[in-house]
Amino acid sequence: MGDSSAVWRGRQHVPGQLSGLAVLCLVFIPYALGHYLSCLLRTVNALLAPQLMGAAALTPAELGLLTSAYFLAFAVAQLPVGLALDRYGPRRVQFAMLLLAAFGTLAFAGGNTFGQMLAARTLMGLGLAGCFMAAVKAVSTWISPTRLPSVQGYLIAAGGLGAASATLPVRLFLQFADWRWLFVCLALACAAVGLLIFLLAPTPPAVASKRFDLRVLWDVYRHPVFRETAGLVLIPHTIFFGVQGLWIGRWLTEVGRFPEQSVAWLLYLGMAAVIFGAISVGMVTEWAARRGIDAITVAAAGIALFVAVQIGIVLGWRPGMAQLSVLFTLVGTITGIEYTIVAQAMPPALTGRASTCLNLLIFTGAFMVQAGFGQVLGLWQPDAANHYPAAAYQAAFGVLVLLQLPGLAWFAWRRRRALPRNTVESAF
Template sequence: MAARVFLLFTLGYFLSYFYRSANAVLAKDLSQDLGLGPAELGFMTSLFYLSFAAVQLPLGSLLDRYGPRIITPALLLVASLGSVVFGLAQSFPTLALGRALIGVGMAAALMGSLKAFSLWFPRTYATVSTLLVGLGATGGLLAATPLALLKEAMGWRGVFLLGAVVVVLVALLIYLGVRNTPPGVPWPKGGGGGGLREVLGNSRLLRVAFLALAFAGSFLALQTLWAGAYAYALGLEAVKVGNLLLLYSGGAVLGFLVSGYLADRLGTARVLVGAALLFALGLLLALFKLLALAYPLMGFFGAFNILTLTQARELVPPHLVGRGTTLVNLFGIGGTFLLQWGVGVAVGTLGYAFAFGSLLGLLLLALFLYRPLLGLRTSG
């Protein structure tokens, strides 16, 4: 049963990663078919993260009360509806609505998994959670060259209509195939409402949250849209863009898988800072159009942003772990919305050099504010 719980929740997160990443390959088609400019494209794509972020805090309460077996499949059905709306859209508002519904629906894919794993795998939680993210991130691989080829075969609309069917099937499998807790383990009661005020008053946690905004936000804004759009702007064709995104997403899968191992041995804070600096180097290489070097570098080290969630668990007492990690995840996903949209506005007015340079400056500011945490002797 435990293996089935891991497999099915990982499958749900795989779909979430695919959907968040798909627009990077489809950017050119969406722009041409519906007449979207860079700002509209960035805003529409970022709605996944805005809607995703908007439900994070109530999601935590729902997961505590009803459990991931109910909440995760229920929200996946919303994502399926969003995929249908997106695939049938003939206008920008309808397209945006579909994207927002997909974001709401996928909001429980990661946090629902982590809630379940905290009960099913309490002694190996960090290892299993890292494995979940690494395997789930292969959804980004599917949203690279394979998606480009599939889009050529059946069109981008057909991809989203087929995806809706797959999401419904996975929702059904989770509902029928998992339990909230292992046999004999009671469902824990949620804590009181004062915990949110306590985590918001934790200055160290807020430093981590701001780093998540800058680091996770930049990593995902690039992977799920602007890395592809930038490559198209340099004149590359769809399959070549897909290959570059495969390097980005492939690097991310490896980064997710090894980040926990390195944090366990070198310390979470030290590994986070080193990875963020190397991600910044990748941004510089991208500005110099060295994409074959920049994209795998940004993918691999950008994936280490997941350690902000690990560190959130280290900075709050056990009864606040859910709210602490949800808060940091809110900043990371909210940052992706802001940065994905912001890059679109910047590209449309001042170009890619200014947009990518702004991401670099924000990340360096977050690292400067994060410095006091380097003295903590914590592990992932």
């Protein structure tokens, strides 16, 4: 009883001291709830796009910029948040950040102009920028390294559940209240989860942390595992985030001509597939490791499938549009594996900054993808219903496919080049 109350006061504990049930209830669930809200708020605009466009008379380019401001705020916050996580720990950092997110979400509920909504969306993104990093930092502290792929898969699944909640459940909510009340409720949820983390989460013992300078970031960026992982997975990850959070829904509406209810159902299936995909990625990665197959090879196979799905969209395979929309999110979950690969390769004092470096690149890229996709669509003229032609979406997806091919080719070339060398070494 005394030990439990000490945990509630945030007393320091040594990793391994807490039971598995305590880690689940005091570490995983509180931080997973934060990641859940982060993904819900990141993707909710995909369903609310018609309401938001009507509320502020937004163009596709403005809608893309408004939604992607979340990613830009994420990118800006990565360096200070990563430093704070390494120095002060995830418990205190998440409490403060989620309160900021609550304020931004509440401000978004009251926004009436593009400028007001853009500023509020930016604050929202700043406040939620540390949710996944804090969860990874906490889980990496309290979970053994051999279990990290599966547990981080569960974390990503929690995010998938948040994204799924931004579809049919949100549509159901809108039958009883408008979108502004939805954001009021989400603001209260952010504040509640922040308080839950502050009250429940244990504080790990302090570890030696390097003083910040550019050389610390350089140590992360030049790490061979980081560079190989980013070279293969980074661009697909930015595309997964940037497209599934907004443009998949618009593609189904404008090209597939699916009614709103069908779009909400397909988005729900796609986001629910993220849960299955994330758990499967963790299990497959551990299974492959036991057979001598490294995680980066698993990632390469998954990304090849992810690109194949996008090629199907570019080719305009209309009978399979519903299946392609679900497969995009199901297969795209493979991109989350890069966090596990990098976390396993870095020393504990650098795990926060390693996640920071990844997120800085990922969310900057996601901002560019989400905003740039709208700019490409704007090169075409909409019809009387303000729908853009299939050719516009095919062109935008085609650009994304071309951006991913060099990373796959580079990885294949490096592995093919290394294979003869390993064969020669094994002969001696």
